[in-house]
Amino acid sequence: xxxxxxxxxxxxxxxxxxxxxxxxxxxxxxxxxxxxxxxxxxxxxxxxxxxxxxxxxxxxxxxxxxxxxxxxxxxxxxxxxxxxxxxxxxxxxxxxxxxxxxxxxxxxxxxxxxxxxxxxxxxxxxxxxxxxxxxxxxxxxxxxxxxxxxxxxxxxxxxxxxxxxxxxxxxxxxxxxxxxxxxxxxxxxxxxxxxxxxxxxxxxxxxxxxxxxxxxxxxxxxx
Amino acid sequence: xxxxxxxxxxxxxxxxxxxxxxxxxxxxxxxxxxxxxxxxxxxxxxxxxxxxxxxxxxxxxxxxxxxxxxxxxxxxxxxxx
Numbered sequence: 665x666x667x668x669x670x671x672x673x674x675x676x677x678x679x680x681x682x683x684x685x686x687x688x689x690x691x692x693x694x695x696x697x698x699x700x701x702x703x704x705x706x707x708x709x710x711x712x713x714x715x716x717x718x719x720x721x722x723x724x725x726x727x728x729x730x731x732x733x734x735x736x737x738x739x740x741x742x743x744x745x746x747x748x749x750x751x752x753x754x755x756x757x758x759x760x761x762x763x764x765x766x767x768x769x770x771x772x773x774x775x776x777x778x779x780x781x782x783x784x785x786x787x788x789x790x791x792x793x794x795x796x797x798x799x800x801x802x803x804x805x806x807x808x809x810x811x812x813x814x815x816x817x818x819x820x821x822x823x824x825x826x827x828x829x830x831x832x833x834x835x836x837x838x839x840x841x842x843x844x845x846x847x848x849x850x851x852x853x854x855x856x857x858x859x860x861x862x863x864x865x866x867x868x869x870x871x872x873x874x875x876x877x878x879x880x881x882x883x884x885x886x887x
Numbered sequence: 888x889x890x891x892x893x894x895x896x897x898x899x900x901x902x903x904x905x906x907x908x909x910x911x912x913x914x915x916x917x918x919x920x921x922x923x924x925x926x927x928x929x930x931x932x933x934x935x936x937x938x939x940x941x942x943x944x945x946x947x948x949x950x951x952x953x954x955x956x957x958x959x960x961x962x963x964x965x966x967x968x
Contacts, residue, residue: 770906812958
């Protein structure tokens with residue numbers, strides 16, 4: 665299965681995402697933000713970093729990059745997309761996911777190993793987990809506070825759109841401890857924590873992050 | 888061709904908390920300005936455009952790129968002098 669990883673100017677974690685795809689057993693495909701060709705990939709990962717310097721707003725300019733037009737178009741047709749950290753910010757700015765990510769409530773960059781509660785184990789990117797499972801992956805952000813209007817948050821909770829929630833402390837003041845959300849069809853998922861940094865015992869706090877990448881491969885086999 | 892200046896002010900919606908504004912408010916208190924009750928921080932864009940400003944186009948620019956309508960409100964000021 666070909667899984668594209670987009671590099672924007674300012675992406676930092678694209679190499680780790682490529683490595684995570686490979687460790688999970690997928691074929692990583694490097695994609696470049698200025699192209700418009702998705703190179704026949706079966707799924708796309710938007711990695712962490714500071715795309716375009718995060719000038720204007722985090723992810724705002726990247727969301728309007730040429731390749732993102734293709735991602736948005738294909739996502740509406742069911743292409744699975746995973747946005748991690750800056751990638752989550754890009755997906756919200758592109759309108760593929762609801763809400764927005766804003767400056768952390770305490771104004772500090774927060775970098776630590778983070779507990780997460782998996783609430784949806786049936787999206788394209790989370791079938792390797794079980795509902796209610798607690799996992800640990802690194803979180804590292806300065807603008808990771810998930811916000812939306814209260815009525816919108818109520819709607820999202822009602823529709824079960826929260827994929828992962830912070831457990832053991834909220835690192836950035838996110839509304840209702842929300843760490844990640846999904847599109848209505850469960851194909852597009854975004855989260856602030858970094859599963860691609862938790863794929864090997866040598867470098868991560870766990871190998872829990874690998875589950876996101878094995879999930880999408882399992883989805884391809886089942887399809 | 889005449890150049891016109893257009894100003895776009897972007898502020899967080901009232902229901903979205905503004906920790907940056909709150910940090911400024913805290914500093915004002917320490918500087919001896921206890922009478923300032925609230926600070927909301929925003930962005931101020933100055934655009935110079937050729938010819939007569941097209942309000943619809945400028946509103947599109949403001950609402951699709953300069954601001955994120957999910958969390959921010961926009962004020963457009965066309966200056967024709």
